[in-house]
Amino acid sequence: MDTAKMVDDLMEIERIPVRRLERDVEKFEIQRRTWQDLGRNLTDLRDASRTLYGIDNPFRNRLGRSSDPAILTVSASRLSQEGSEEITVLQTAGRDRFASPPVDRDFRVQAGVYTFTLGETTRSFRYGGGTxxxxxxxxxxxxPDVVRGTIVPDTSTTRRLILEGQGEGAAAQLSFGDAARDLVEETGLLSPPRPDQSVSALETEPLRLEPGEEHSLRLERPFSIEPGMVLQFEARTEELPREPWEPPPSPPGPELPSPGSVTLEGVTVQDEVFGLDLPRVAPPEPPEHVEDNRAMTITGAGRRTELPALPERDRFETVTVGADRLLPETDGFLFANRNTDRALEIRNIRIMDPDAREGAVPTNAIETARDARILYSGIEITRPTNAIDDLIPGVTINLRRASPEPVRIDIEPDREGAKDAIINFAGFYNQAVRDINIYTRTDRSLIDQIDYFTPEERERMESRLGLFQGETTLNQLRSRMQTIMMDSYGSAEDEMRLLGQIGISSNAAGGGSLDMSRMRGYMEINEATLDRALESNFAAVGRLFGRDTTGDLIMDTGVAVAMERFITPYVRTGGIIAGRSSGLDTRIGQTETRIDRYNERLETTEQRLRREFGRMEGALEQMEEQTRAFDNLPGINSRQSR
Incomplete structure (x- = not known):
């Protein structure tokens, strides 16, 4: 008798309720994971909806485009306005970068204090000497914040020293002091300046020009302007109070003599007054108000060239004019203030080599510290850097190289970014509808028609097919989402009121054939229609997804607004999805507790059965032994045989 097998068979029967509870736990876990996956998909849909109308929505983004990125590039922020401009890059900003002539590879640098100055920043360090x-x-x-050095081995026996200032702009000139000055002279990095390299005027007192005033300035001798030189001067504008204009009085008419009279027999008759018909004199027109800061002209060799307009600020600003806009030779300047209510002041006129450094010039200037110069709206603009972000609001212009040709920059909406956001929104919507269809229906074709599932995803969806069949919450969720996508938004005056107008519908591709996907709530996108809508009416497309109709700066209507507000109660902390998942957690915990209790009872029952069956088996063995012993008693076998 196999009592162990009998106990195992009995325990299998006892474990049937446990097996059923374990299947319940497995089912609850599948349901919980399904709710969690659906919650993540709905969260993606909510976030995609919020992206289309929130503070970071792509309809507020702007893109900057340059007609020639090799000359300049442009980037635009949300503060920029749509439009087009033309900019000519006259000169890019540069930094001082000087190279020495070849020096011996065994050249030794002497000990001392080495001082380097970049603009207004000075740094020093003590060096003990070395290679x-x-x-x-x-x-x-x-x-490192002032200068950077490089050694270039130009031959096997010589080296070149390169020193580079770590700042751009004309104010970031690199100069040398103490032992550093001796080093750059010893290596030949700087050399003495050429004679007659500069000329200056108005260094002590500024020249002031009242409205309408003219002045001329002659140099001591003509000065030749070589390529690379610049004219620099400082100027400012003072706004004068505008006095009210009073027209002069009209001229009086002629004074005529008395006409006289005649008296006869006591009767006096006055002669008729002689009159003149004088023409009516019209009052003179008030003088024209003039604002014109083109006040300087350079002269030389019988020629003259007008210089750029003076700055219009009330503090002195430095104006730099390149040699290409000057004459080959100059003997002086002419000044004329054409303004009616402005005084102009000019001082510190200099024509010089901008590469000069404290009485010396670089022997080999790879690059020099200079400001960027561009032509914008007919005005020359200077900046100390190649990244100009204060010229056009919200736009940063990055200069690459100079060119005589103007470059067109366009600030336009980020249509590609908006298109991607719309496609993401429609994709997350279709994903949520797909999952709800699979969870609430038992039609296997719902899975078979989706060709982008991986084998793992297909297997997972097959295990969830019809899992929530009859679940009213999900059916209502799908129905409301479809309604939101098909509803009309805005008023009759709005150009875009339906998603179908921008190519998003259940039949975006057209055609009369039956497509089951259209019967299941999926949305299609006609990209050509969407592109046309974004190109022709970008703002209206943005308003279709979200707009403020009350003026409180809060978006209150639109497809994305409606979808986000509807989805949020499902996916927020403590929302519907979280509640369902939490409820399943509770049921799983309760069921597992019941399983543990069952297992405890089963363990006790199994032990009891094994004890009882053990005793029974022992009793049977004892009875068998007694039977065998009884059979072996003397005389028992003989009687049994008779």
Missing amino acids: LQDFVEQVNRRV
């Missing part, structure tokens, strides 16, 4: 390579390493480590 040129060691000195450059010390420079790069101890004064």
Whole structure:
């Protein structure tokens, strides 16, 4: 008798309720994961909806385009306005970068205090002497914000020292002091200036021009302007109070003599007064108000060239004019203030080589510190950097190289970004509808018609097919989402009121054939129609997804607004999805507790059965032994045989 098998068979029967509870737990876990996956998909849909109308919505983004990115590039922020401009890059900003003539590879740098100045920043360090390579390493480590050094081995026996200032703009000139000045002269990086390299005027007192005033300035001798030189001067504008204009009185008429009279027999007759018909004199027109800061002209060799307009600020500003806009030779300047209510002041006129550094010039200037110069709206603009972000509001212009040809920049909406956001929104909507269809229906074709499932996704969806059949919450969710996508938004005056007008519908591709996907709530996108809508009426497309109709700066209507508000109660913390998932967690916990209790009872029952069956088996064995012993008693076998 196999009592162990009998106990196992009995325990299998006892474990049937446990198996049923374990299947319940597995089912509850599948349902919980399904609700969680649906919650994530709905969260994606909510976030995609919010993207289309929230503070970061793509309909507020702007893109900057340049007709020639090799000359300049442009980037635009949301503060920029749509439009087009033309900019000519006359000169890019630069930094001082000087190279020495070849020096011996064994050149030694002397000990001393090395001082470097960049604009208004001065840095010094003490060096104990050493090789040129060691000195450059010390420079790069101890004064990296002012200057950077490089060693170039131009031959096997010589080296070139390159020093580069770490700032752009005309104000970021690199100069040398103490032992550094001796080093750059010893290596030939700087050399003495050429004679007659500069000329200056108005260094002590500024020239003031009252309205209408003219003045001329003659140099001591004609000065030749070589390529690379610049004219620099400082100027300012003072606004004068405008006095009210009073027209002069009209001229009086002629004074005529008395006509006389005749008296006869006591009767006096006055002669008729002689009159003149004088023409009516019209009052004179008030003088024209003039604002014109083109006040300087350079002269020389019988020629003259007008210089750029003076700055209109009340503080002195430096104006720099390149040699290409000057004469080959100059003997002076003419000044004329054409303004009616402005005084002009000019001082510190200099024509010079901009590469000069404290009485010396770089022997080989790879690049020099200079401001960027561009022509915008007919006005020359200067900036100390190639990244100009204060010229056009919300637009940053990055200069690459100079060119005589104007570059067109266009600020336009980010149509591609808006299109991508709309496609994402429709995609997340279709994903949510797809999942709800699979969870609430038992039609296997719902899965078979989707060709982008991976084998793992297909297997997972097959296990969830019809899992929530009859679930009213999901059926209502799908129905309301479809209604939101098909509803009309705005008023009759709005150009875009339906998603179908921008190519999003259940039949976006057209055609009369039956497509079951259209019967299941999926949306299609006709990209050609969407592109046309974004190109022709970008703002109206944005208003279709979200707009403020009350003036409180809160979006209150639109497809995306309606979808986000409807989905949020489902996916927020403590919402419908979280409640369903939490409820399943509770049921799983309760069921697992019941399983544990069952298992405890089953363990006790199994032990009891094994004890009882063990005793029974022992009793049977004892009875068998007694039977065998009884059979072996003397005389028992003989009687049994008779």
